Amino acid sequence: MTTANKSDKDRVVIFDTTLRDGEQCPGATMTFEEKIEVAEMLDDMGVDIIEAGFPIASVGDFEAVAEIAKNAKSAVIAGLARAISGDIARAGEAVRHARRGRIHTFVSTSPIHLAHQMRKSEAEVLEIITATVTQARNLVEDVEWSAMDATRTPIDYLCKCVETAIAAGATTVNLPDTVGYAVPDEYRRMFKTIRERVPNADKAIFSVHCHDDLGLAVANSLAGVEGGARQVESTINGIGERAGNAALEEVVMAIKTRGDVMPYWCNVESTMLTRASKLVSAATSFPVQYNKAIVGRNAFAHESGIHQDGMLKNAQTYEIMTPESVGVKQTSLVMGKHSGRHAFQHKLEELGYKLAENQLQDAFVRFKALADRKKDIYDEDIIALVDEEMAAS
Numbered sequence: 001m002t003t004a005n006k007s008d009k010d011r012v013v014i015f016d017t018t019l020r021d022g023e024q025c026p027g028a029t030m031t032f033e034e035k036i037e038v039a040e041m042l043d044d045m046g047v048d049i050i051e052a053g054f055p056i057a058s059v060g061d062f063e064a065v066a067e068i069a070k071n072a073k074s075a076v077i078a079g080l081a082r083a084i085s086g087d088i089a090r091a092g093e094a095v096r097h098a099r100r101g102r103i104h105t106f107v108s109t110s111p112i113h114l115a116h117q118m119r120k121s122e123a124e125v126l127e128i129i130t131a132t133v134t135q136a137r138n139l140v141e142d143v144e145w146s147a148m149d150a151t152r153t154p155i156d157y158l159c160k161c162v163e164t165a166i167a168a169g170a171t172t173v174n175l176p177d178t179v180g181y182a183v184p185d186e187y188r189r190m191f192k193t194i195r196e197r198v199p200n201a202d203k204a205i206f207s208v209h210c211h212d213d214l215g216l217a218v219a220n221s222l223a224g225v226e227g228g229a230r231q232v233e234s235t236i237n238g239i240g241e242r243a244g245n246a247a248l249e250e251v252v253m254a255i256k257t258r259g260d261v262m263p264y265w266c267n268v269e270s271t272m273l274t275r276a277s278k279l280v281s282a283a284t285s286f287p288v289q290y291n292k293a294i295v296g297r298n299a300f301a302h303e304s305g306i307h308q309d310g311m312l313k314n315a316q317t318y319e320i321m322t323p324e325s326v327g328v329k330q331t332s333l334v335m336g337k338h339s340g341r342h343a344f345q346h347k348l349e350e351l352g353y354k355l356a357e358n359q360l361q362d363a364f365v366r367f368k369a370l371a372d373r374k375k376d377i378y379d380e381d382i383i384a385l386v387d388e389e390m391a392a393s
């Protein structure tokens with residue numbers, strides 16, 4: 001989409017929660033220094049809001065949020081708080097020095113959470129929403145309120161909760177699919193219904209926050225945007241509780257790549273996505289799966305002969321986005337038993353060989369035999385094989 005076509009109503013604000021929900025996944029704890037480094041990269045990348053942590057959780061978390069808040073150049077810095085007065089005060093203190101600070105407070109709204117976790121009635125939760133959002137608004141201008149387990153909350157009650165939060169001053173309303181239970185059309189309809197039925201809905205920005213328990217987090221996020229949400233909460237590499245959160249790089253590239261069917265746009269500089277992925281993977285010691293969309297090592301690698309042949313003729317035959325657009329230098333044509341003659345010849349040329357037709361054919365036969373025996377074929381293997389072929393002929 002060109003800049004001229006962009007309209008404010010289609011802008012999707014990208015909210016990154018790698019340092020909060022992402023860090024909550026078992027084993028992904030980051031040090032203070034690592035958090036500062038990740039936050040700097042997110043800020044440079046054009047992420048709109050960075051949820052830097054959960055300030056009441058520990059002194060370390062508080063200090064990291066406060067430091068990130070002090071240093072952020074353009075991103076809004078958010079601190080998470082339960083619907084508890086002490087949490088909200090601590091989050092307010094942590095983001096106090098940010099150029100743009102946000103308190104993000106949440107409370108459960110679903111029957112199962114109310115009965116077993118909160119042990120509160122619906123009416124009591126409405127009172128809690130009013131009190132906590134009001135307290136947060138007295139500390140900062142920018143308050144996000146989340147209905148935890150929104151997707152398992154009856155719609156009439158959810159409407160009342162949203163109306164109450166906005167009346168108390170929430171500027172962003174997040175309706176999370178906390179347990180990754182929703183399917184896309186259901187999630188889209190939830191936003192549409194809420195925005196139609198809640199009288200003061202136009203006073204807040206709606207937000208999606210999806211978990212990946214059914215592998216639907218990114219699809220649900222885009223469906224929520226289709227339903228009227230304009231903030232997407234996500235994490236680098238999709239790290240997060242249980243199966244993780246919607247992956248930021250996938251959301252951003254889906255928006256950028258499919259402008260033909262979705263009018264949305266966002267400000268994230270996509271050429272930094274691969275670096276951000278590597279940084280988060282190193283900081284958390286969480287490897288990125290090889291076939292991970294956008295940032296996996298195979299995302300721009302081709303082995304089949306048919307695909308390699310197509311790629312050598314025109315990259316758009318098998319790539320829907322360029323590797324450069326996500327910060328990868330170039331496509332890789334991996335030499336293996338599925339590779340064809342065209343790719344083999346191309347590889348030889350890259351290595352500086354120009355073989356006669358009969359030599360090329362013989363070398364190709366030997367290469368196929370080698371690839372059947374050996375899983376990884378390196379340039380050195382091909383060089384040895386061709387040198388032998390040339391010596392023999």
Ligand code: KIV
Pocket residue numbers: 021106146147148149174176177178179209211
């Ligand atoms: O998944 C969830 O509901 C959350 C909230 C704290 C927003 O992470």
Ligand code: ZN
Pocket residue numbers: 021176178209211241
């Ligand atoms: Zn979450």
